[in-house]
Amino acid sequence: xxxxxxxxxxxxxxxxxxxxxxxxxxxxxxxxxxxxxxxxxxxxxxxxxxxxxxxxxxxxxxxxxxxxxxxxxxxxxxxxxxxxxxxxxxxxxxxxxxxxxxxxxxxxxxxxxxxxxxxxxxxxxxxxxxxxxxxxxxxxxxxxxxxxxxxxxxxxxxxxxxxxxxxxxxxxxxxxx
Numbered sequence: 120x121x122x123x124x125x126x127x128x129x130x131x132x133x134x135x136x137x138x139x140x141x142x143x144x145x146x147x148x149x150x151x152x153x154x155x156x157x158x159x160x161x162x163x164x165x166x167x168x169x170x171x172x173x174x175x176x177x178x179x180x181x182x183x184x185x186x187x188x189x190x191x192x193x194x195x196x197x198x199x200x201x202x203x204x205x206x207x208x209x210x211x212x213x214x215x216x217x218x219x220x221x222x223x224x225x226x227x228x229x230x231x232x233x234x235x236x237x238x239x240x241x242x243x244x245x246x247x248x249x250x251x252x253x254x255x256x257x258x259x260x261x262x263x264x265x266x267x268x269x270x271x272x273x274x275x276x277x278x279x280x281x282x283x284x285x286x287x288x289x290x291x292x293x294x295x296x
Contacts, residue, residue, distance in 0.1 A: 145264055145265075146264065146265040146266065148257070148266050149163055151257060151266055151267075151268055152268065153255045153256070153257075153268040153269070153270060153271065153272065153273065153275065154268065154271045154272070155271055155272045155273075156253070156254075156255055156268075156270070156271065156272045156273040156274075156275065157238060157240065157253050157254070157255035157273050158255075159238075159255075159257060159266070161209075161238070161240060162209060162211055162238050162240075165184055165186075165209075165211040165236075165238070166184075168184035168185055168186050168187075168190075168209075168211060169184065169185060169187075169190050170182060170183070170184055171183045171184060171185045171189075171190070171193065171210070171291050171293055172291050172292065172293070172294055174291070175217070178216070178217075178234075179214040179215060179216060179217065179234055180214070180215050180216075180217050180228070180229075180230045181212050181213065181214045181215075182212070182213045182230075183210060183211070183212050183291045184210065184211045184212075184213070185208070185209065185210050185211075186207075186208065186209040186210075188204075188205060188207045188208045188209070189204060189208035189209060189210060189241075190293075192204045192205055192208055193293035194293070197287065198285075198286045198287040198289060199286075203241075203251070203287045204241050204287055204289065205241065206241055206242050206243055206244075206251075207240075207241065207242070208240070208241040209238065209239065209240045209241075210238065210239045210240075210289070210291070211236060211237070211238055212236070212237040212238075212291075213233070213235075213236050214233075214234040214235050214236070214237070215230035215231055215232065215233055215234055216230075216231045216232045216234050217229070217230070217231060218230075218231030218232075232259075232261050233259045233261065234258070234259060235256055235257060235258045235259055235269070236256075236257050236259070236266070237254070237255065237256045237257075237276070238254065238255045238256075238257075239252050239253070239254055239276070239289075240252065240253045245273070246273060246274070248274065249273065249274035249277035250277060250280065250281070250284065250287075250288040251288075252276075252277070252280065252288050253273035253274070254273060254274065254275050254276030254277060254280075255268070255273065255275070255276075256268070256269035256270060256275065256276070257269065
């Protein structure tokens, strides 16, 4: 066997194994970014943030989470105290499709399949043209176990949030605990 042939016999299977291993390991959501917008990686660790509130529509249940900067601002009375949320405040909103629990003793709707994860970050320098907030939505595909960015640009959620401009563009209040 020649040196080149022996090298190919070793290298090609190793490369194939690496590619298959990467495909099996699934998508790294933290590599995604909305085109010309926010990156999923800007919200790394959002799964461990504190709960602000929950919401429900016909199509989805949502859990709204906030980073410590935003939680501290809420506790200080923002936005009702007349002060905006500070730069660095971040929110995540996780949507699930509702389904009926098979185990609950009474008819109970629970979170079913993951639908999407939405993010907001306050940064008055980066997002001065969108109320000082940047927005992103990442839709989840259960069949492929992958996320896909929705829209383009960090201002993709701004139009919807203008109706709560007086609340610093934030829909979700921090309810009494």
